[in-house]
Amino acid sequence: xxxxxxxxxxxxxxxxxxxxxxxxxxxxxxxxxxxxxxxxxxxxxxxxxxxxxxxxxxxxxxxxxxxxxxxxxxxxxxxxxxxxxxxxxxxxxxxxxxxxxxxxxxxxxxxxxxxxxxxxxxxxxxxxxxxxxxxxxxxxxxxxxxxxxxxxxxxxxxxxxxxxxxxx
Numbered sequence: 001x002x003x004x005x006x007x008x009x010x011x012x013x014x015x016x017x018x019x020x021x022x023x024x025x026x027x028x029x030x031x032x033x034x035x036x037x038x039x040x041x042x043x044x045x046x047x048x049x050x051x052x053x054x055x056x057x058x059x060x061x062x063x064x065x066x067x068x069x070x071x072x073x074x075x076x077x078x079x080x081x082x083x084x085x086x087x088x089x090x091x092x093x094x095x096x097x098x099x100x101x102x103x104x105x106x107x108x109x110x111x112x113x114x115x116x117x118x119x120x121x122x123x124x125x126x127x128x129x130x131x132x133x134x135x136x137x138x139x140x141x142x143x144x145x146x147x148x149x150x151x152x153x154x155x156x157x158x159x160x161x162x163x164x165x166x167x168x
Contacts, residue, residue, distance in 0.1 A: 070110055070151040073142045081140065085155060088136045095127030101159055104133035107152040114144040122152055129157045 071078035094100075102125035109118045119138055124130030133155040 068151070068153060070142065070149055070153070073110060073114075073145050073149075074140065075143065084140070085136050088139055089155070089157075090132060091157060091159070092128030092132050095125075095129050095157065096159065098127050099159060100125055100127040100129060101157055102129070103154045103156045104130050105152050105154050106133050106137045107150070108137065110142055110145055110149040110151060112145060112148060114142050116140070116142070118150075125157065133157075 067078055068081075071081050074081040076083075103123070104121065104125055105123040107118070107120050107122045108116045111117055116138065119134065121130045121134055136155065137153055
């Protein structure tokens with residue numbers, strides 16, 4: 001009886017100490033640090049530069065961050081592609097009223113004849129933004145690549161000046 005009580009008390013103490021141990025910061029040395037060189041800076045995934053997108057409703061917003069591989073098959077390149085998306089994009093009224101902002105991601109296959117197939121929404125932020133992103137991406141006209149390309153295209157929705165890019 002005493003042995004089980006002691007074991008139970010020891011287990012309770014271990015559980016009570018676990019949160020305190022979890023909050024301790026531990027520094028792990030890498031091979032480069034032990035050789036005298038400082039460790040490389042690593043940024044968390046949340047702090048990375050956003051992928052290219054449009055700023056619907058925001059003047060002067062263009063592409064930021066990484067280049068989209070399929071943009072080389074668009075007449076005029078990535079800047080022209082995102083200028084077209086920004087011009088055609090109409091911010092959904094429901095999303096504007098609920099102040100929904102973010103990035104929708106549309107995936108598709110660019111066929112060797114320049115057409116798109118398998119167009120689908122990978123990430124939807126709601127309020128009609130996903131459907132609008134699908135509509136605009138389907139309007140894009142690409143040049144003919146040599147082989148099929150499976151790609152995804154981010155479309156950003158940001159609230160800007162009142163009345164800009166609203167759905168009629």
